[in-house]
Amino acid sequence: MMRERIRMAAAGIAVLALVAGAAACGDDGGKTLTLEEYFRKVAALDVEQQAATDKLDPAFEQLEPDDVEGARDLFDQQLDVLDDFVEELDKLNPPEEVKETHDEALALFREFRAAFGDALDQAGDAETIDDMFAGFDEAAFAKIEQANEKCRELEQIAADNDIEVNLDCDDQ
Numbered sequence: 001m002m003r004e005r006i007r008m009a010a011a012g013i014a015v016l017a018l019v020a021g022a023a024a025c026g027d028d029g030g031k032t033l034t035l036e037e038y039f040r041k042v043a044a045l046d047v048e049q050q051a052a053t054d055k056l057d058p059a060f061e062q063l064e065p066d067d068v069e070g071a072r073d074l075f076d077q078q079l080d081v082l083d084d085f086v087e088e089l090d091k092l093n094p095p096e097e098v099k100e101t102h103d104e105a106l107a108l109f110r111e112f113r114a115a116f117g118d119a120l121d122q123a124g125d126a127e128t129i130d131d132m133f134a135g136f137d138e139a140a141f142a143k144i145e146q147a148n149e150k151c152r153e154l155e156q157i158a159a160d161n162d163i164e165v166n167l168d169c170d171d172q
Helices: 002-020 035-061 068-089 096-122 129-134 138-160
Strands: none
Touching (some): 035 096
16 A cells, blocks of 8 residues: 555656656747647657656665655655756747646646645654655645646647657556
């Protein structure tokens, strides 16, 4: 149960990184991206984000049930990766066709990030990882599915415009 919660939280963070970080592969110089440029950056981000998450996976798998500090440290590292994505995201001007979905995804990221960070802070004196998760608000995890929906919307926009892209929306 504990390992499943850890995986769910880490996967949720990874999904939100992909969706919220869509096209966050560098500064676009303030110009509005074309759809092709946007989705090319999304695909590059997918690879980059997955590699960063994969580096943390072995440490998550090796956590002992009472290693609350280790879990906090790993989640903080994952959240740091997401913070970098959102910083880059704020520099972009997505094309009109994806702007609303892009902005909604960014809002979801910020809501989840705040809720998850607060939950980690409130875990305070938890003695086990299960105790740590006991205080987590399930509504924060609902943001994961909402983020998946935004990801699927982005994939549909790409398909509607004959752009081939697989964002791994439900694979996280």
